[in-house]
Amino acid sequence: MLSLGPMAVSLFLSFTDYNMLQAPDWVGFDNYARMESDPRFLKALEVTFTYVLLGVPLQLLTAFSLALFLNRGLKGLPLFRAIFYIPSILGPSVAVAILWRQMFGLEGIFNELLSIFNIAPKSWVADPSTSLYTLITLLVWQFGSPMIIFLAGLKQIPETLYEAAAIDGAGPFRRFWNITLPSLTPIIFFNLVMQIINAFQAFTPAYIVGGGQGGAIDSTLFYTLYLYIKAFTEFKMGYASALAWVLLVICGVFTWLLFLSSRKWVHYES
Amino acid sequence: MSRVYAANKGASVIKTVIAVIASAVMLYPLLWMLASSFKPQHLIFQDLSLWPDVFTLENYINGWNGFTNLTFGTFFKNSFIVVLFCIIGNLLTCSMAAYAFARLEFTARNFWFALMFGSLLLPHHVVLIPQYILFDSLDWINTYMPLIVPKFLASDAFFIFLMVQFIRGLPLELDQAAKVDGCGHIQIYGRIIVPLLLPAIVTTSIFTLIWTWNDFFSQLIYISDPRKLTVALALRSFMDTMGQSSMGSLFAMSILSLVPIFIFFLVFQRWLIEGIATYGVKG
Numbered sequence: 001m002l003s004l005g006p007m008a009v010s011l012f013l014s015f016t017d018y019n020m021l022q023a024p025d026w027v028g029f030d031n032y033a034r035m036e037s038d039p040r041f042l043k044a045l046e047v048t049f050t051y052v053l054l055g056v057p058l059q060l061l062t063a064f065s066l067a068l069f070l071n072r073g074l075k076g077l078p079l080f081r082a083i084f085y086i087p088s089i090l091g092p093s094v095a096v097a098i099l100w101r102q103m104f105g106l107e108g109i110f111n112e113l114l115s116i117f118n119i120a121p122k123s124w125v126a127d128p129s130t131s132l133y134t135l136i137t138l139l140v141w142q143f144g145s146p147m148i149i150f151l152a153g154l155k156q157i158p159e160t161l162y163e164a165a166a167i168d169g170a171g172p173f174r175r176f177w178n179i180t181l182p183s184l185t186p187i188i189f190f191n192l193v194m195q196i197i198n199a200f201q202a203f204t205p206a207y208i209v210g211g212g213q214g215g216a217i218d219s220t221l222f223y224t225l226y227l228y229i230k231a232f233t234e235f236k237m238g239y240a241s242a243l244a245w246v247l248l249v250i251c252g253v254f255t256w257l258l259f260l261s262s263r264k265w266v267h268y269e270s
Numbered sequence: 271m272s273r274v275y276a277a278n279k280g281a282s283v284i285k286t287v288i289a290v291i292a293s294a295v296m297l298y299p300l301l302w303m304l305a306s307s308f309k310p311q312h313l314i315f316q317d318l319s320l321w322p323d324v325f326t327l328e329n330y331i332n333g334w335n336g337f338t339n340l341t342f343g344t345f346f347k348n349s350f351i352v353v354l355f356c357i358i359g360n361l362l363t364c365s366m367a368a369y370a371f372a373r374l375e376f377t378a379r380n381f382w383f384a385l386m387f388g389s390l391l392l393p394h395h396v397v398l399i400p401q402y403i404l405f406d407s408l409d410w411i412n413t414y415m416p417l418i419v420p421k422f423l424a425s426d427a428f429f430i431f432l433m434v435q436f437i438r439g440l441p442l443e444l445d446q447a448a449k450v451d452g453c454g455h456i457q458i459y460g461r462i463i464v465p466l467l468l469p470a471i472v473t474t475s476i477f478t479l480i481w482t483w484n485d486f487f488s489q490l491i492y493i494s495d496p497r498k499l500t501v502a503l504a505l506r507s508f509m510d511t512m513g514q515s516s517m518g519s520l521f522a523m524s525i526l527s528l529v530p531i532f533i534f535f536l537v538f539q540r541w542l543i544e545g546i547a548t549y550g551v552k553g
Contacts, residue, residue: 004385006400013399020403066292073278074285082539083293089535089542090300092484094502095524098509099303102517107315109302141296145546152547193391201393204486208506224487227395232491237399244395251393 014242019235031242041243043218044226050132051222052199055139060191063143067150068180081151085144096138097208101125104134125209128219135205135220146191153187154180185266193258200251203228223247300528307522314518330526333519336504337511338496342523345504349483352414352500356482357475359421360429364474365467367424368433369459373445383434386427402491416492417485421478429474436470437463473545476538480531501527 014031016024035041070080090096104110104124111121124130157180165175206214206222213229214221227247231240298320306314307329309322334342370376371383405416424430440463448458464471486502493503505527508520535542 006397006404009400009403010396010398020406069285070289073282074289075282076286076289078543080289080293081543084296085539085543086300086532086535087296089480089531090528093528093531094484094486094505095527096300098505098520098524099299102521103299103302109318112318141299148543148546197391197393201395204484207486207490208509224395228487228491231399231402237403241396241399244393244398247393248396251391255391 010241010244013238014245016238018237018241020237024238027238031239032246034239035242035246040214040218040221040226044214044221044223047132047219047221048200048223051136051139051202052196055136056192056195056199058136059140059143059195060146060188062140063147063191064150064184064188066143067147067154070147071151071154081148084147088142088144091138091142092204094204094208097205100134100138100205101209126216128216131209131215131219135202135209138205139199139202146195149187149191150184153184157183182267186268189258189262189266193255196254196258197251200224200247200254303521304525307518307525309518311516311518314521329518329522332516333508333523333526337508340496340499342501342504342526344497345499345501346526348414348498349500349502352417352489353479353482355414355418356421357478359418360426360474360478361471363422363424364426364429365433365464365471366459367430368437369455369463371430371434372437373458373463374455386430389427390431398491405492411492412495412498414493414498417482417488426478429478432473433467433470436467440466469541472538472541476534476542477545479534483531 013024015026015028017027017030018024066084070077070084074080087096102108106121106123106126108124110124115121124134161179161183162175165179170178201224202222203224206220206225207228209215210220210225214225223243224247227240227243230236230243301320302318305320305322306317308325308327309317310324310326310328313322313324336342336345371379371386401416401420405411408415410416410419444462444466445458448462453461484502486506489500489503490506493499496507499507505520505524508523512520
């Protein structure tokens with residue numbers, strides 16, 4: 001409710017040049033047109049899309065497999081569930097981002113681990129070809145919260161369905177394919193939407209690991225980090241507002257596409 | 271029969287072993303940081319072990335002393351102040367807004383509800399800059415107002431949504447009975463709804479605490495005065511000013527910064543896990 005006013009202001013600002021010192025100067029679509037030839041903007045898009053489109057599916061796949069694994073025949077489920085959830089709670093913090101930066105740094109324990117296999121040490125966070133993957137690892141590591149949602153979904157599937165299928169002679173694979181997977185599609189859909197939107201807005205790990213600037217040759221320049229740099233270090237408020245609107249449109253389009261596609265693959269109670 | 275039982279038991283043992291190994295791998299980085307925070311500085315690197323050979327509190331003592339004459343005591347105090355007010359704000363205003371959505375009739379209620387729901391799915395970056403300009407014109411930069419005041423304006427759509435769902439589950443007869451007894455909306459809200467809302471109130475408090483404590487982005491934008499830094503900001507400054515030579519102190523303070531949310535997690539983990547299982551919180 002309170003966001004409508006600011007949203008209108010932000011839309012207005014996106015058509016202006018504004019540095020907070022002089023009054024906004026109307027420039028029409030210039031800010032949007034300029035993005036096309038802004039290499040850092042294009043790089044930020046590439047980095048963010050890679051992060052989202054690789055990180056989220058990997059994270060959800062991990063969450064899903066572990067939920068299936070933990071669901072049956074395991075004593076102490078609450079304990080394991082809690083342990084796997086810890087990274088989701090602590091993971092978004094600055095402290096964990098610092099830990100990641102250290103772990104994958106030149107003197108980090110990741111190199112120490114690799115030296116067992118005789119792999120030469122290097123700084124995984126400073127090397128532009130690997131730095132983004134260290135952040136994707138951090139995202140995947142926080143699979144606990146979607147996993148708990150999957151587990152809750154698995155508990156909802158009536159046991160009678162499996163019994164009936166077993167009587168009909170369906171093996172474990174067919175039971176998974178015809179019962180478990182379709183029953184969970186609403187939850188897969190929900191997790192997908194939430195995690196994609198969250199991942200688009202990720203900021204802290206990129207800021208800490210990349211030293212506030214986007215890392216070596218902008219290899220970890222997340223979209224929100226670029227927006228932050230434009231708005232709060234360069235004070236280009238007009239351009240930053242335009243960036244914010246492009247992010248909104250991207251998230252909107254993604255959500256819309258997911259909702260559209262959901263008609264084809266999401267099964268609601270029949 | 272007993273063979274089947276034995277096979278099941280065997281499978282269960284193997285499963286437990288795999289789960290234990292997976293847990294160990296998951297927790298290893300955190301445990302390593304914990305162990306390293308007790309190791310002397312020169313032994314931290316190139317040491318994968320989770321048990322310090324030489325145990326020292328030096329990192330904690332050096333780290334706590336902070337920088338520019340400010341100790342981490344100040345930063346923790348600052349973070350706690352922000353968190354406390356954010357929780358109060360969210361509880362007060364989100365519960366009122368939720369009551370209005372769930373129980374009151376007003377024009378275009380569904381429209382406003384849809385709008386609120388939409389704001390859950392869209393990035394808040396679009397309102398960031400206008401908000402910053404507004405708070406700047408109010409001279410609120412380098413105060414906690416920009417972090418706290420929005421919470422007193424029911425800005426956290428997620429918690430409103432959670433509470434609306436909860437209130438809708440409460441029987442309407444309670445409201446009607448109270449109305450017959452002469453209660454107005456304020457009394458129904460205060461005496462009937464709020465006490466029954468307790469589970470949602472606990473969930474809201476826990477998640478507000480965790481998210482505010484972990485928040486970095488908005489704190490980074492609004493706070494730069496060293497005396498006002500929160501723990502998250504202080505860690506980042508600490509990292510920038512110290513460098514590799516005091517990694518031990520940085521680790522020690524990082525560990526300390528995780529302690530409050532970890533304790534909350536331990537105490538309330540049942541609520542937390544039920545919270546996400548039911549409402550699908552992002553965590």
